[in-house]
């Protein structure tokens with residue numbers, strides 16, 4: 001799995017950080033998402049899918065490459 005995030009779409013809601021705190025963080029100054037792990041380990045993938053599902057801005061894209 002590969003993750004990409006679109007910082008321009010991100011509205012700083014933080015839902016991704018709640019769902020998968022090992023993979024996503026937020027910038028202190030504006031809350032925009034910070035991707036910590038672009039290629040997450042197997043055990044994190046369900047949480048990453050949930051994070052992408054709950055993102056209100058659809059800013060998280062997943063690929064199975």
Ligand code: SF4
Nearest residue numbers: 010011013014016055
């Ligand atoms: S859930 Fe989406 S909009 Fe909210 S911080 Fe994460 S990427 Fe940004």
